[in-house]
């Protein structure tokens with residue numbers, strides 16, 4: 400239904416319309432798939448989504464919803480009207496919350512145009528943080544896989560995870576269950592604050608469906624060239 404082909408998603412981590420539009424003006428013919436996160440959304444509101452969509456980009460709206468099921472359902476119903484291609488929530492909100500989210504995203508005619516992806520554990524959460532700060536005592540990979548299975552059962556389309564986990568997610572949840580993977584760096588580049596990184600090519604061999612790439616493109620001397628390099632390496636074209 401809403402199966403999309405593998406792609407590179409640029410994380411537009413900017414805090415104003417001016418900055419994001421300046422960035423987008425650097426692309427000529429191409430219309431990259433873009434991720435809009437909380438920073439830009441909270442700064443500019445839903446209008447920025449409409450405007451960027453109007454320019455012909457696919458959009459992953461990364462707002463990571465996490466609230467009681469009824470609130471998430473109603474919020475997803477509102478977001479469904481933006482007709483973005485992908486949005487997400489925290490699996491930690493429970494299976495009930497995820498089911499409610501799917502209901503909310505489904506239009507009155509029964510169709511759903513927006514893929515829904517779950518965040519399992521944030522990559523900033525280490526096993527130590529999870530166990531000692533959050534009192535979740537199981538091993539981190541077990542928690543990630545359990546949350547992924549919950550997401551699948553609730554009818555979601557995939558999870559955000561590390562490319563290093565993509566193969567095992569596919570093994571457990573099937574090939575159609577999407578893996579959206581950040582933490583991408585070109586070979587030899589600075590990892591910055593990312594801990595476990597892979598190159599676009601590694602992500603491809605590990606079975607990622609979408610790579611989310613921020614600074615390696617947004618901070619590049621030539622963003623268009625960096626984007627094209629990602630596409631080449633990830634899609635093997």
Ligand code: C5P
Nearest residue numbers: 410412521522581582611612613614615
């Ligand atoms: O600049 P960089 O390539 O590190 O950006 C990665 C993007 O992916 C950022 O928008 C970041 O918030 C997001 N992300 C992440 N790790 C996750 C989930 C999202 O890096 N687990």
